[in-house]
Amino acid sequence: MSDNKPKKHGYVEIAGHYRKLIADGTLAPGDEMPSMSKVCKQFHVSITTANRAFRLLKSEGLTVPKPGVGTVVAEQPHVAATASARLNRIARTGQLYAPKERSVDHTAQLRSIADPILADHLGVELHDEIILRTRTFVRDGKKTVFAVSCIHMRALADVPELLSPEPFDRFWQEIYTARTGRAITKAPERRSARLANEHELKALGIDVEAGTPVPVLVLVNTFSDEDGPIEVWEDVYAPGLWQVDTE
Template sequence: MSGKTGYAEIASHYRKLIADGTLAPGDAMPSMRDVCNEFNVSITTANRAFRQLKSEGLTASKPGVGTVVVEQPRVAATAAARLERIARTGKPYAAKEKSINHTAQLRSITDPILADRLGVDLHDEVVLRTRTFVRDDSPTVFAVSCIHVRALGDVPELLSPEPFDRFWQEIYTARTGKTVTRAPERRSARLAYDYELEALNVNVAPGTPVPVLVLVNTFSDEDGPLEVWEDVYAPGLWQVDSE
């Protein structure tokens, strides 16, 4: 590492290791001396990076041990951050995370905004895949992938509800040679639909308005839009866009 490495870069490095699960809750952080040697920085810079992690609630001091990683029960990563983690580590899930209730089917698209993003006409058939991300047995994100039907010619497994052992677009690229790119992630808020509340185990009286955070990622290849991935966050969660 360059001697010009700043505290923010060091904090980001360990933030990613914590989100990956490489540094799990309860694990001891490296010593200040090790940090200084790895990044070729002063003790002042290393200490500032560690203070930053503590201020974010990612680490804490433990007598007799030093600085350790703490639990993050109310944090969920964005889709973009999850994809970055997969590319970096090959791990599909963060620490104590899994996905459940996978579905896959052909559906007629009725949302004009979604149809426009995917480059199809209203009522065209698309592949719809859903799953719920769970951490410590609590639902965190209800994820919906709306995939252009042309992808079925190369990845027919998309209609199977079974999760892939890697991101399905990697399989698509391997079979077609086409590079898939992702547009900047979009964020908004709206009221949750009943099926989203059910998936997230939010128990409220029928008709109760529940605002939720929604993140949208759009993927394309040389032939146009390929997938629109929408994440709906459980109320009360805060999300991170880097892991």
Template sequence: MSGNKPKRTGYADIASHYRKLIADGELAPGQEMPPMSEVCKKFKVSITTANRAYRLLKSEGLTVPKPGVGTVVAEQPGVASSASARLKRIERTGQPYGHGEKSVDHTAALRSIDDPVLVEQLGVDFRDEVVVRTRTFVRDGKRTVFAVSCIHMRALGDVPELLSTEPFGQFWQEVYKARTGKTVTKSPERRSARLAKDYELEALRIDVEPGTPVPVLVVVNTFSDDEGPIEVWEDVWAAGLWQVDTE
């Protein structure tokens, strides 16, 4: 009986590795990328595979050639992170933000919800109140992602800070888990495209004529504890960005 063969490292795996390092700031803008020979040795791949990975990063606008040096990280790489990527970044580095990144325009309020999709996702009744937190992520001065979190009211008793507009500095679920001893899990990301709403265009500073259709990528994550869904996090992505893959 033959055993399972170990998975071979492909060019996409190598590109994903360096994409994460760029997003985390471990490879900063202007910094030289590792030489091809080092990549080949590290991942045990051929020069053809390593070169293909580097070409992919270049095509995504994450790296650029620099005469006399080699390949360097682009000055303003067009990369943004989803909720999943941010969670994994904290696990890897302890940092909620990537290089040159911050969040602005934080809001927090109680709102009744009448969106049937959100009602189902969060497991509440029509027009129930939930905590709604919004913020916009900015990287190197460019607005990249408008994020909306709809949080079940049962979390508010343990984490009253949810109604504060001050950033947590970590994911609020970490505070919730520490105070309750509960486990919070994440469902697979759901991705779709739709036209941006007016307030999303304003948050992302997308200046177009009124009524102009602007397509956006929407990434949704649902987080649950042992009682059911506790947060639905929706990211609305500005056009022209590459997502850091984490799944």
């Protein structure tokens, strides 16, 4: 005999559900959170479990109480999503940007790759020609991430638009897959820290005296199709930001 009882959820799982909705903008800053009774009904839990989930979200700074309203989504001016989180958001919602986010200073050009680490990830020799695309993410008026895309030259035959600095209206890898039938997969995200170079400081709007060391977090993501690596992302984060990878 099959068990048709509705699945019960723990408070951590419930908090994770709303954390994702907040991260991808389904619940934007200032939006009212659902009532406790609605949460209890949706997840088949007690008021105690629902309350614990909401307390967890509050402790993480994701929600705040608002007199006369209840619980609302908090402003998050010092949060920047990881690349993995951005991809998860795009897959779930189709939205290229988080709430109050945009990208500026787009560039696209053919360049010789000068970074041995990125060359190794892309599977090319140092100083080989690649497609280099850059942009800076801005959230709530603050520059958060300087993003660099190193793309293998073989992608250009199928997506010549890669040399246009204009941003795509969807993830370019989706266009590549649609035109070639080749699926692209992502390797686990790599994280490290180093000192920002002058170009990165300028892109992020960090004004310091020449030679001043500015530590930054760097995230690297490698994408491959059946022929090997096709794109490497290097995201350089402005100092003082929290990284969120649960979008």
